[in-house]
Amino acid sequence: MNYPIETRRHSAAHLMAAAVHRLFPEAKFGVGPAVENGFYYDIDIGRAVTPDDLKAIDKEMKKIVRENPAFVRGELSIDEAIKLFTELGQTYKIELLNDLKTKGTTKVSAEEAQDIDPQNVGSVSMYRTGEFADLCRGPHVTEAKDVGVWKLWKVAGAYWRGKDTNPQMQRIYGLCFATKDELAAYEKMLEEAEKRDHRKLGAELDLFTFSPLVGSGLPMFTPRGVILRQLLTDFVWELMQPYGYERVWIPHIAKSDLYKTSGHWDKFEDDLFHVSSKKTDEAFVLKPMNCPHHTQIFASRPRSYRDMPFRFSEVTTVYRDENTGQLQGLSRVRSITQDDAHVFCRPDQVRDEALAMYKIIDGFYKGFNMPLKARLSVRDPDHPEKYLGGDEVWSNAEQALANLLKEVGMPYEVGEGEAAFYGPKIDLMAHDSIGRTWQLATIQLDFNLPERFELEYTAEDGTKRRPVMLHRAILGSVERFLGILIEHYAGAFPLWLAPVQIAILPVADRHNDFAFALAKELREAGFRVEVDDSTESVGKKIRNAEKMKLPRMLVVGDKEMEGGELTVRVRGEADQKTQSKEAFIKEGLETVRARAA
């Protein structure tokens, strides 16, 4: 039988629950949906699940598959179900059923909704697998042996119904695919992703480092890493040129009053780094974002409608006191460098400004062969209290962004509840070379900060008007983008980005002078060059250059000194070629200019 993979995965979750039920009769069950690549089930056995438990559960699952019970569907009223689960002591299920009964939904998160059909209020469906019965809307495979190939993967703590005030359950993750080959292929992909891990490559390629003395989540960039940072932000700056952006500069701390005015204080006080002064009683914070500062530059003098828009851009670092448990390599840090820009414009200029932003983003990601998808992030209609500003303002803003996406012909999905608290936004998701998607660039509309800071400009008729503010980031965060880029290229950066572009490898000591002279010449031509004058063999020098993923290698020995031609080796290729110096330089410069490999 050819089941949809979700059906197999969800059935595998039940199968696992059935096994857990046998091994731990007291176990209480939460929810167990199918997810990307597999499934999980949240359980509570009164203690942590150990790796040994996982093995035992896996063994029991195999045993059940040999017994091959059918997945049997039944239906009963909510009250009957509550009675049944009360007898079974399944307190979590009872909570879900009570919610269903009183609120007509169990929905707290999208995942949980999978377990119960909110449309089918009044009665609920059950599935029985052998002696294990579970609340479930299905569908399921008919027999246990149809679940496919699984592998119990890992255990993690997970708050019941995703709320950190609720007790934590044990979430057991499993991979599940229809065939062995698919599972193997996925595991291979995981392995590949691990090899590309930017934390590993960052150390190996000497791009950035952490120190326990400096603190977690506070990366430091080495000379090679800074070359990458600089090239990336220069690229953005270059793309911004046609659109009239200007650079500004702001200090990295500000009085807390700034954020009390902006509204950030109320929302993020606990996530700010607080700075106190012994000289004054005033409280300061390390800036967690740049927009409030930028509003003060706008507000620093009277503005005329004639001069609008003002486009302030800055690559600058913000600081956020993230929960330590969620810091991760360059992906989640406490010092975040943003390629930030804020545009203050008239309402009639929003479209053009947002369009310009879109074009910059589009050009940037094309440069890395990362296809984009858009998401229009709007309010969560169920929680209007989470947002600043009036309903009409929001509706207009959401509409303006939707129109823009339609205009540029960008397909998009709508992300309800994904908006920032001050306005809707367009988030752009980039695909990397191994098929993952990342939310990176963003264009955000903001009708609220101008209001809070009482920003204004003088209109044609002499009246004071409120400008509209747009926030945008192209890379998102330089650190996070760099982490993604390292994994995208597996550390083998294209020539234009490589921190060291050319390695010159002298065959013997007597070729060193020639090598250094050549290096000087190539540097003057604009390349980043390194000479390996160690006393190692040529083979070893090549090996080292390959390990550092240097795009070009020039082996120089007697032949090159006498003949005048260069011997060129390209990263990852076994063959070499002979080329004149002029041709090598010309070709290299063209490749760099084209931002190609």
Place this chain on the structure above:
RNA sequence: GCCAGCGUAGCUCAGCCGGUCAGAGCAGCUGUUUUGUAAACAGCAGGUCGUCGGUUCGAAUCCGACCGCUGGCUCCA
């Protein structure tokens, strides 16, 4: 912040049911070699076994706290 796992030289790892347990390879340094396409040879040096405390006659090994890392959860302006 919460749950779990982990922490031995710069890196990768061995040792870990308490008693020659401080080891290996790579990297580093010093010699020799002067090398022609992915690892020359030899020697030397390097760790208070994350930190602090506890149990014990004795702790890298057991326990606790803290720091850090990893995977999740929560959060994400």
